[in-house]
Amino acid sequence: MSQCHSTAVIALQAAIIGYDTDRTPTSLHELKRAVAGARAAGVNVSAVLAATVTVLCTEEELRRIADAA
DSSP: OOHHHHHHHHHHHHHHHHHHHOOSHHHHHHHHHHHHHHHHTTOOHHHHHHHHHHHHSOHHHHHHHHHHO
16 A cells, blocks of 8 residues: 555545544635545545544444434
8 A cells, every 4th residue: 555545545534534534615615626636645534534524433324224224
């Protein structure tokens, strides 16, 4: 994994956590910017999102999300 790729993954994870913590227009903008940067670096954004959400959510929350889908 290149340094650029690693940095983009870390920035994306931080933005996901930031948006989960503080759902404001500013944090959404930061998340969108991190997604764009990650895509430009060749990061699989959906895989990072899935892994990060899995870590953030409890089993009960994951079941609720799966049931709602």
